Amino acid sequence: MKANILGDPRAEHDKEMLGKAFLETADYRTLLETSGDRCLVVGRRGTGKSALAYKLKQHWRSAPKIKVASLSPDEDQMIGLRGATKYFGGDFKTLRAGSRVIWKYAFIMEAIGLLLLDYKSKKYSHYAILKKELDEWTESRQGVADRVRRKLKAVVNSEDSVEDRVGAIAGDLQIRFLEDCLIDLLGETGNQLFVVIDRLDEGYEPDDVGVGIIDGVCQAAIDLNSHVEKMRVIVFLRDNIYRSLALKDPDFSRNIEGQTLRLHWDENEIFNLVASRLRRAFSLDAENATRVWNRCVAKNLRNKEGFRGCLRLTLYRPRDILILLNQAFYNAKKQDRDVIVDEDVESTAR
Numbered sequence: 001m002k003a004n005i006l007g008d009p010r011a012e013h014d015k016e017m018l019g020k021a022f023l024e025t026a027d028y029r030t031l032l033e034t035s036g037d038r039c040l041v042v043g044r045r046g047t048g049k050s051a052l053a054y055k056l057k058q059h060w061r062s063a064p065k066i067k068v069a070s071l072s073p074d075e076d077q078m079i080g081l082r083g084a085t086k087y088f089g090g091d092f093k094t095l096r097a098g099s100r101v102i103w104k105y106a107f108i109m110e111a112i113g114l115l116l117l118d119y120k121s122k123k124y125s126h127y128a129i130l131k132k133e134l135d136e137w138t139e140s141r142q143g144v145a146d147r148v149r150r151k152l153k154a155v156v157n158s159e160d161s162v163e164d165r166v167g168a169i170a171g172d173l174q175i176r177f178l179e180d181c182l183i184d185l186l187g188e189t190g191n192q193l194f195v196v197i198d199r200l201d202e203g204y205e206p207d208d209v210g211v212g213i214i215d216g217v218c219q220a221a222i223d224l225n226s227h228v229e230k231m232r233v234i235v236f237l238r239d240n241i242y243r244s245l246a247l248k249d250p251d252f253s254r255n256i257e258g259q260t261l262r263l264h265w266d267e268n269e270i271f272n273l274v275a276s277r278l279r280r281a282f283s284l285d286a287e288n289a290t291r292v293w294n295r296c297v298a299k300n301l302r303n304k305e306g307f308r309g310c311l312r313l314t315l316y317r318p319r320d321i322l323i324l325l326n327q328a329f330y331n332a333k334k335q336d337r338d339v340i341v342d343e344d345v346e347s348t349a350r
Contacts, residue, residue, distance in 0.1 A: 004326045006277040009319045011050035021280040022055050023273045027263055031056055031234065039225050040218055040235050040256065042242045043263030046319030049236040052263075053198045056234070060194050067114040069107075071197040077145035078203030078213075084149040085209055089162035092208045092248055098166050099216020100223070105173045106148050107224055107233055108182050109137045111193050115182070118189040126181050133178075144197075179227065186230040195233040197221075204241060211244045218245065222259055265316060271307055273318055274325065282338075296329075298339045313349040324348055 007017030030038065031052065043049050053070075060066045073081075088098035113134050115121055124130075140146045155172045156165050170176075186193060200217065204210050214237070221233035242260070246252045265273075275289035278296050286292050294302050301310065314320030328344040 003330055004322075005281050005329050006274070006322050006326050007281075009046070009322045009326070011048070011054055014051070015054070017277060017280065018051055018054060019058075021276040022051070023269070023276050025265075025269055027261060028052060028055065030261060032059065037225075038259060038261035039221050039233055040237060040242075040260045041263065042237045042239055042260055044239045044315075044317065046315075046317040047263045047265060048318050049238075049263065050198055051318075053196050053234075053236050056194075057196055065191050067111075067191050067193045069110040069114055069193070069195045071110065071144045071195065072199045073145035073197075073202055074143055075202040077143050077149070078200075081145045081149045081213060082203070082205070082209050084152045085213060087152060087156040087158065087162075087165050088212075090208065091162075092212055094162055094166050095208060095212030096215045096219070096249070098169060099213050100219040101166075101170045101173065101175060101216075102148055102152055103216045104220035104223055105151070105175060105178070106144055107195050107220055108175070108178045109134060109147075110144065110195060111182055111231060112178070112185065113138060114193065115185040115189055115191060118191065120189045121185055124181075124185060124188060126184075130178075130181055179224075182231070183228055186228070191230070193231045195221075195224075195231070196236075197233070198236040200235070201238045201241060206240070206244045208248065211241075211248045214241055215245055215249055218256055218259075222255060225259075265318060267308065267311060267316075270311065270316065270318060270321055271304065274307070274321060277322075296339055297341070299341045301340065301342060301345065310345055313345070 007021070008014040011018065027041075031041065041049060041052065057068050057070055060068045085095055085099065088094045112130055116127070116130060116134060121127060137147055137151065140150050151173075155169065157168070160168065197217065200214055204214065218235055218237075221235050224231055224233050245256060249256065271293070272289050275292040278284065278292050279286070282296060284292050284295060286295065290303060293304075293307055297306060300306055310324060311321060314324060324345065325340070327348040328340045331344040331347060332338070332340045
C-alpha cells in the first residue's frame with residue numbers, strides 16, 4: 001500500500017512522478033522559449049512553481065551549450081540576510097536600490113562560476129582576475145543568501161552615510177566590469193546561461209526589509225535579462241509576495257508587472273494532470289483522459305462531472321487534488337478496492 005500513489009504533493013520530493021507524468025502546460029512551453037520576456041513566475045501555494053522550476057532545469061541541462069544555475073535560499077540564510085541589509089537604512093527605496101545591486105552581483109558571479117568551468121574560458125584575458133573574485137565569492141558553502149550577506153559585510157563601509165553606501169556599492173563590486181566580462185565569456189565559450197531562483201518565501205517577512213530584498217532580486221533579474229543577450233534569469237514568486245511588491249513599490253507597474261507570467265490552472269488542465277498520473281500509477285494503456293479516470297473510480301465519481309465534484313472540494317490547485325485523491329485511494333486500498341467511490345473522497349474531505 002503506497003500512501004502517495006499519485007506522487008508526493010511537494011515537488012521537491014516528487015521527482016520520480018515528475019519524470020514520468022509531468023504535464024507540459026502552456027505556461028511551461030512559454031517558459032521554454034529561450035527568448036522569452038517573462039522572467040517572474042507568480043503563483044499561489046501549490047500551483048506547481050517548484051515543479052516547473054525542476055522540469056525547466058532538467059530540460060535545459062540536457063541540451064548542449066546551456067549552463068544552468070539553480071538558486072534556492074535556505075530560511076536561516078534569508079533571515080541572516082535581513083540583518084545585513086541594515087547597511088542600506090530603513091527606507092524602502094534605499095533598501096531596494098542596495099538589494100538590486102548586490103543581487104545583480106550574485107547572479108553574475110554564479111553565472112561566471114559556471115562559465116569558468118569551460119576550458120575555452122582559460123584563454124580569456126581577465127581569467128585570473130575573475131578566478132580570484134570567484135574564489136572569494138564561493139568561500140561560503142551555505143548558499144547564495146549567505147554569500148550575499150558575507151559580501152555585503154566585506155565591501156560596505158559602515159562609517160559612510162546610507163546614501164553614500166548605496167551610491168558606492170556598484171563601484172565597489174565592479175558591476176560594470178563583471179557584466180562586460182560575463183558577456184565576453186558567453187561569446188567566447190558559445191554557451192547560453194539560465195539562472196533559476198526558487199523558494200524565496202523561505203524566511204520572508206512582509207515588511208520593508210523583506211519586500212525590499214525580494215524587489216531587489218526581481219529588479220536584478222530584469223536588468224540582466226535586458227542587458228545580457230545570452231543570459232536569462234527566472235524568478236519564481238509566491239502570490240502574496242508579489243502582491244506586497246505591488247503595494248510597496250511605486251514603480252511596480254512600469255518595471256515589474258509587464259515581466260510577469262501568472263500561473264493559472266483551469267479544470268481541464270487539472271483533469272489532464274490527474275489522468276496522466278493515474279495512467280502511470282496504475283500502468284493503464286488508455287490515452288483518453290476520461291477513460292483513464294473512469295477505470296479508477298466508481299459510482300457518482302465517473303466522467304468529468306464526477307471529477308468536477310472532487311475539484312469543488314479543493315482550491316483548484318494541483319497540490320490540493322493530489323492530496324485528496326492520494327488519501328482517497330489509500331482509504332480504498334484499506335478496504336481491498338482498486339477504485340475509489342464517493343465515500344472515500346468524502347471522508348478525506350472531512
